[in-house]
Amino acid sequence: MKDMEYPMLIGGRPVRTGTRMAVRLPYDGSEIGHVFAAGEAEVDAAVKAAAGMRNIMRRMTPAERAAILQTAASLLAGRREDMALTISSESGKPLREARIEVERAISTLTFSAEEAHRLAGEVVPMEASPPGKGRMAITVREPVGVVAAITPFNFPLNLAMHKIGPAVAAGNTVVHKPASTTPITALKMAAIFQESGLPDGALNVVTGPGGAIGRQIVRHPEVAMITFTGSAEVGIGIKREAGMKRVTLELGNNSAVILEPDADLDAAVPRCVIGSFAHSGQVCISVQRIYVHRAIRDEFVERFVAATGKLVIGHPHDPKTEVSSLITEADAKRIVEWIEEAVAAGAKLLCGGERRYATVTPAVLVDVPPGVKISCREAFGPVVAVKAYETLEEAIRLTNASDYGLQAGIYTRDLEKAFRAAREIEVGGVMINDVPQFRVDQMPYGGVKMSGTGREGPKYAIEEMTEPKLICWRV
DSSP states (O other): OTTOBOOEEETTEEEOOSOEEEEEOTTTOOEEEEEEOOOHHHHHHHHHHHHHTHHHHHHSOHHHHHHHHHHHHHHHHHTHHHHHHHHHHHHOOOHHHHHHHHHHHHHHHHHHHHHHHTOOOOEEOGGGSGGGTTEEEEEEEEEOSEEEEEOOSSSTTHHHHHHHHHHHHHTOEEEEEOOTTSHHHHHHHHHHHHHTTOOTTSEEEOOSOHHHHHHHHHHOTTOOEEEEESOHHHHHHHHHHOTTSEEEEEOOOOEEEEEOTTOOHHHHHHHHHHHHHGGGGOSTTOEEEEEEETTTHHHHHHHHHHHHHTOOBOOTTSTTOSBOOOSOHHHHHHHHHHHHHHHHTTOEEEEOOOEETTEEOOEEEESOOTTSHHHHSOOOSSEEEEEEESSHHHHHHHHHSSSEESEEEEEOSOHHHHHHHHHHSOSSEEEETSOTTOOOTTSOBOOEETTEESOBSHHHHHHHTEEEEEEEEEO
16 A cells, blocks of 8 residues: 555646645554645646636536535445555544544435535515515525635545535536645545546645645635635634635533533543543544533542543554544644643642654643643643532533533533533533534534634535525516
């Protein structure tokens, strides 16, 4: 596999450049394949190819677009194991989680196909006002044009489908820039779309380092919309440079979960372990802060640490592995530094925090001061901070004391408390009796504050990717 080459896809053709880049397994740094770095010419060609197909895609019927998406879902289902192994190899995600991601991507494509059938406007009651007498009007939703999809490494398949699937359903064309560490998944999926009947040029994939390529895509005059998942720093830069283009941003979180005294610990403990350490914490909605009422704090911590210590750490291809490496050795070193900073400031490390190359053992901290990085920034690694609180009001205040606001969770049997917290916590989604990492692919997903703008989920993404047009006539 390491000798395999994966060219870019531009205008339906494979494209190679003089700059060849190795893609590596994060767990040990071994090569798994090679891609090519795009330059200005390739980016421009990709955008122009997409722009050239706008009229073809917008004139397709919703049924035709849905059929392409349904075929892509079916072909992906037939290659689920190969795609799962590819995801695991280039992202370091445990194979068991990669298999789940493939199933979710199939679901995302299926939902996108279904939403293509539901793409509709509305009748406007013109005669509801006197000047409208003798007039009728309807709205129709039209595609915005060329959509630039810039996707991260942590869900290289499903998060790409959350952008490409709705874009195709709405009749847009796409230029996809995958993360430089996980490009092979994107290129394999693009080949599936070709087989599914998507016209050449409707989906183009350019690979290489993100900075220069991403900037050129965002600035390109023929790009109508940018949909980006990644860091807040990059997202803010995109929004600044996008001008009048539409922008959807999903920029991460510092996710919190609250456990009230009546929380069901039998349910909460295993969910908090999964929510904290799945994919080594490299999930935008990973649990990073756990606020536990003082009455149950000691019991929760004891059970949580014990369950964390039982996680199987190993090679991502081993079906038994539950925790593997971070995406790079540099990220692993950063997590260890953040843990050391917290401990130096007075926090107690109860378990984990040991590094071997790019793998860090799951770490649990208590008594973490508010000013250290783990408390106030997104760790994106296998570390969680547990803090006791006295009242629900205090827990809500602590949860809101963050620049981020993507999702949060609360465990309680008291519905009044649950819904009060849900109304007062400043996030895009609140999970009652579950961790903030919960997501199904048809739900609206997005955040407030530094967590971004806009919503994903096929139905909601299509709304972002279309323009309502009013058509009015005299009767």
